[in-house]
Amino acid sequence: MPIYLYNTLSRKKEIFETIEPDKVRMYVCGPTVYDACHIGHARSVVFFDVLARYLRARGFEVIYVRNFTDVDDKIIQKAQKTGTSCKEIAEKFIREFYEDMDALKVERATFEPRATEYIPDIIKLVQALIDKGHAYPLDGDVYFSVERFSGYGKLSGRKLDDMEAGARVNVDVRKRNPFDFALWKASKPGEPEWDSPWGKGRPGWHIECSAMSSALLGDSIDIHGGGQDLTFPHHENEIAQSEAVFEKIFVRYWVHNGFVNINSEKMSKSLGNFLLIKDVLKSYHPEVVRLFLLSSHYRSPIDFSDKTMDESRAALDKIYAVLSRLEDRFGINPPELPQQSGDLWKRFCDAMDDDLNTARGIGMVFESVRTLNRFLDTSETSMPEDTAAAILATWADLRSIGRILGVFSESTEQYAADSKRLGIHNTMVDPAWVEQMIADRTAARKAREWQKADDIRKQLETMNVILEDRPEGTLWRMG
RNA sequence: GGCGGCAUAGCCAAGUGGUAAGGCAACGGUCUGCAAAACCGUUAUACAUCAGUUCGAAUCUGAUUGCCGCCUCCA
Incomplete structure (x- = not known):
């Protein structure tokens, strides 16, 4: 090809x-x-x-x-x-x-x-x-x-x-x-x-x-x-x-x-809308910036705005979420550099071969994200061996694509930690305080004081802190 | 004035002759004490307009309209 x-x-x-x-x-x-x-x-x-x-x-x-x-x-x-x-x-x-x-x-x-x-x-x-x-x-x-x-x-x-x-x-x-x-x-x-x-x-x-x-x-x-x-x-x-x-x-x-x-305007010094990389990186994870830049074809103009950047962040979160599920489930780690081999990699290459169509390639990534989540949803406890092999192949392809784009190329833990740090920096919330609130809420939930628990959730929500109740405990992240 | 590019759903965005990827948002559902996440479903008879070529066009041709870039330093 x-x-x-x-x-x-x-x-x-x-x-x-x-x-x-x-x-x-x-x-x-x-x-x-x-x-x-x-x-x-x-x-x-x-x-x-x-x-x-x-x-x-x-x-x-x-x-x-x-x-x-x-x-x-x-x-x-x-x-x-x-x-x-x-x-x-x-x-x-x-x-x-x-x-x-x-x-x-x-x-x-x-x-x-x-x-x-x-x-x-x-x-x-x-x-x-x-x-x-x-x-x-x-x-x-x-x-x-x-x-x-x-x-x-x-x-x-x-x-x-x-x-x-x-x-x-x-x-x-x-x-x-x-x-x-x-x-x-x-x-x-x-x-x-x-x-x-x-x-x-x-x-x-x-x-x-x-x-x-x-x-x-x-x-x-x-x-x-x-x-x-x-x-x-x-x-x-x-x-x-x-x-x-x-x-x-x-x-x-x-x-x-x-x-x-x-914001749909040409970037120019006279308009005073020059956005420096170092300033953008204060609010957005580097991989969010890369994903944003690569989400359109390289020859098209792209529009930088809070909205388009937030969308890129949501998209990247979604990819890391499935990687995290997958890697937890199968006990695999990115340092075990995978060999790309599957259908996803092949289709990604088809897109890239066509004048570096990263936008199309990223679209394929999301198709596979949904497929992977579906498998993970429907087979919580066990799955046939060939299904597991197919999932692992797709995982390997995803990680390989991540290394080409320089996006979703970190460990999921690292990404979560960096995202949280950025979110905290942007909103000035105090992590210790959040942890205390979560502890209070956990106590309330144990006592079946649902009203109190929900109030805490809502209060944190107004500060852009999203809670996730998992079997192993309550996690939080910046929305 | 010259040269070039682009017009696809609420928004972003693929598609390069064979019957509209994907993301975000929205709504309904599954799950959940409530959520979140995830999944399922719904959301363009239609791709700026008009005409043409073709069995067949978002995709090719011509015209029209509207945006944008370059012609001066600029990624």
């Missing part, structure tokens, strides 16, 4: 075929480190994390590069505004990136290079572009000449003529074409700078990705990814640079994820 991937370049789903059998070279544009990461970064990083995990599960060796752009206009601005150095700014936000993404259980990429570590490669590329007549120096800057590259616009579906008609571009009369973009920028006093054949300066935006991609993965790679907004101009310009120099297809599959809206 082949894997299909939507390719922005052809605007179609295509059968995924790698340059080298069983080996995937993948480059994903990482952040420009001048600010904290928001939920939109999380979507992109989580999605490509899942893509890498899935390709590995399907037997590919995946060489995954995710860069940091640590030299850029915005970093310089930030440094000047805060009175610190660019290096400090970059270091700070790289550190924060790791804190956020580690919390979201994002696996490390194979290589995580920084632009400033590749200055010699960048200079070499720029020089090669000049030598081939694709770029020209100008007062210490170097510009790429878009008119000299015939494929310019093929990714974003634009023609230079059309763009000139309506674009609002700062017209720099020195440039040969308004869309010529900087490969190298002469540095102003106080800016980061490196020696180059064109004087002291720093790389422009775009060239660092071409340089790091070719240095680490070669001139042609399988997948290049990023947010939809990077299609133009960033990726368009990368193609122009790399193909002009290497005269080969730069990337076979261009993969772009959609945006996250906040």
Whole structure:
């Protein structure tokens, strides 16, 4: 069964075929480190994390590069505004990136290079572009000449003529074409700078990705990814640079994820609705965030709101609940890494093979949750051996899927404890007090004082504490 | 002005030519002292509108309407 991937370049789903059998070279544009990461970064990083995990599960060796752009206009601005150095700014936000993404259980990429570590490669590329007549120096800057590259616009579906008609571009009369973009920028006093054949300066935006991609993965790679907004101009310009120099297809599959809206509005600094990952994680379990992000197809826009997040939390609770029942009943533990083998895994793969349709895959998870609960309900004491085997196979598949999505991948105890901690944090209830109330209620129930017992239940309910009477005692959790 | 995307039940969301997955919410039921959880049942003759292709379309084509994104830094 082949894997299909939507390719922005052809605007179609295509059968995924790698340059080298069983080996995937993948480059994903990482952040420009001048600010904290928001939920939109999380979507992109989580999605490509899942893509890498899935390709590995399907037997590919995946060489995954995710860069940091640590030299850029915005970093310089930030440094000047805060009175610190660019290096400090970059270091700070790289550190924060790791804190956020580690919390979201994002696996490390194979290589995580920084632009400033590749200055010699960048200079070499720029020089090669000049030598081939694709770029020209100008007062210490170097510009790429878009008119000299015939494929310019093929990714974003634009023609230079059309763009000139309506674009609002700062017209720099020195440039040969308004869309010529900087490969190298002469540095102003106080800016980061490196020696180059064109004087002291720093790389422009775009060239660092071409340089790091070719240095680490070669001139042609399988997948290049990023947010939809990077299609133009960033990726368009990368193609122009790399193909002009290497005269080969730069990337076979261009993969772009959609945006996250906040309460149906575009997330933007002017609207003041930027949601930082670290803030979201104060209220929601990391796996809830991942499940939310993966519940829609990666190319569709998704809407972040309390409602959609609460639904994801309810959904995740439900999955953990059945896992807990199952693992208690059969005395199994997640560390006993299961071998996926069953029908559920197969159908999950069918969904994932279809352009990483995580939404469909998650739907299948819920179908199996109901099936499992049904079996557990109808056979409290015993069940035929083949039924038990089928249930165990489904359990193994569930846990395997959890490891691909990075969701329901914890022990049920850990998840319950973390959820409770978050709930307590959000509502400020005192666990000791809750325990005391439960003890009082248990006493009342023993004495058959139902009215008193129910009053306690109701009182706790108003504080969002839900009680569950089990044979072994009363459990509580945050609703 | 140019380019692209999307419109499926109260809400979220699959479906990519063969007769509408799943989640949440709601209602009824089983279970329970009462609940919670779980399970069962009910909830779109119908997929923005109109026309066309086809034995057959949510799925293909054209038009219309409405949203949205990009064209400037942005995941």
